[in-house]
Amino acid sequence: MMKPITAFCIIFIPLLFILSCNNSEKAFVNDNEFTLVEVDTVHIPIDTVTTPYDISISHYTDDRSKIEYLILMNRKNNSLQFYDWATQKLYKTVSLEREGPNGVGGALSFHFQSWDSIYVLASYHYRLSLIDTTAKVKQKYRLLKTDMKLDEGRVSRPQGEYSALPSSNYMNPLIKVGSFIYMTGVPDLNINSLEYYKKGRIGIQLSLENGQIEYYKDYPQMYRDKYFFPPQYITKFSSTYIPNKNKIIYSFPIDENLYELDLKTGNINAIIPDKSQYFKELKPISKKADRDMNTDYLYSVNNVSYERIIYDQYRKVYYRFTNIPNTKKKDEYDNQPYVVHSVVILDENLKKLGETILNERYTVGYHLCLPDGLYLQKYNFSEDEIAFVKFTLKN
Template sequence: MSTQTLVNGDSLIRANYFNIAIDIFSVKERKKIMTYNFKNEGPNRIINFGGSGIVEMKENSFLIGSLLGEIYITYKDSILSKHNLSDLDIFKDREYRLYGINSTKPIKIDDDIFFYRVPEYLQQDKGYYSEKLLVKYNLKNKSLDELNVLYPKEYHSGLWSFAHIHPSFTKNSENKIIFSFPINSHLYEYDIKTDSMVTVDKCVKSKFDNFPLKPLKSTSVDFYEENKYIKGQIRYLSITYDKYKKLYYRMIALPVENDDDLISRDKDFLVSPIVLMVLDSDFNVLAEKKLKGGMFNYKDYFVNEEGFWLSKNNPKNPNFDEDKLSFSLFNLK
């Protein structure tokens, strides 16, 4: 398992889900080439690695932004430098939890790295909807700026499960950052030059979206009730840009289709049907394909020159093998 996968030519660079490690695989050779294991104790350690945002700086060197707001520069399995964002005077009283999974991978543009910042406040707090969700870290002067990306107005209508909170974003060939939020079908275009975000003026609603979305009555629900609620909702999961074909790939989770899946303790990514949507560079919907639940893992995917690869490492899949990585390649015909 992995929280985040980067692509560099033939290499897949994967953040290890279970260990403080980065694994590197060859697509052509279909095997793991190397693993960089980082220490979990002592001064030369990485704290809270799981969910860290990772950027490849150069070969064998990575920038890692952690959930505790620490920026690490590494080379192979060594830490070259560490910068705690709480040391910045203007941010001393704030939390900067930088969260990087496949749908929120940090983006590097020149000397700036754009991170998703997990909100500091609870949804019940007034400050929640004024939280800036995107921050920019400058490599040269080690500064941090909050950017003008907020939750859309639809979030103000109620309380939402944890699964509905995290946005997804991707950079296109014009260096604009395209955002998608789980609770509506809209796409949003953020311009780094003007620090502004506008709604894309196109209908990008899935043809399979026939489900009204309902907020939670309360966030004080147990695992079973929240899990059941999530599996009964539609969610616009992720947006990914294909720089080779100038396409966008979007994944959408649909409500489960039977009561057994709804009331089971299986998490949604194991059983929810998925829609894979393809859009052109102008956000016209070119194709949609519905994939039945229990076959794929929508959290694990990547794009290379061949197209969009989606993981089949789902324990519900009859061909699941925990000792192998297995992906299906999707191409627009």
């Protein structure tokens, strides 16, 4: 039987920013005891059908060979690409069929458990498929309630009482715990309506045993009270799994609190962590219907907000990223980014150990937490590689 869930979760619209820097510049300005320090860069050559950004990534260490792999999901050609992390060479490509008995649909993201168990998410098909590295589909899961109707021949909203678009990305990975998978859900409702916050359930729990789904919980009360924020503040939420506690932590852009979901009990607690020194309460923007996208964007880059939460199981710390308006930005035509980022470093009790401000030439992109450090994707103008900058935690 599926465990009851009474927790907050998150939704997602892919972000456009990625990590960028000039290697000749000092990478960080540090303001406290614990800091992140740049130590190395890994360069992964890619082919012409792979882009550095329209991907989903994961890292896997083979239990037998101990070889480490970087796994990329190429959304352009619906494939999984396995790179040897040590040599940076392509090891294997798995082409995914879109239709037919082994069709997975248009793949958005994935969870790699083993060579025989890879979960592939096709959001707009409301489908999760279990495959192996021959691309054979072993099981398909429909991510809708049984009473919902969906025309799979075209992109359309399901017909019925309520649904949410299943989603996952680098800020919100697919999380598999036992016989359940947790993912984010974008409510199939008008994002500019109060109904979105009142009725929307923004998490999806899938039982792998019976294929049933449950939607769980709405937005924090502050969103429901002041719902007229730009879409950026509605969609850029983040989650991270804490294996030793069997809990998921959720972070919301305008909320100082974190939300801890206990996967054993289904209960959630609001936790008050030490905050970024730059964070201030946001005032809601006008909810006029004729508000344009440029107004929303300028509002979002001129106010501080939280970006993502990462739990580092190897160093037992949390990294909570903050978006900060860049005071060096003078006008829209200069080459300065609109925002810079700080990283709040928290211990397991969510007490602040330090806060590192990233150089203004850095923005946040794909990340990997590995035994030897935190890796953040680096932006460059070359389409021939994917690069990750390695950071270590120093005190």
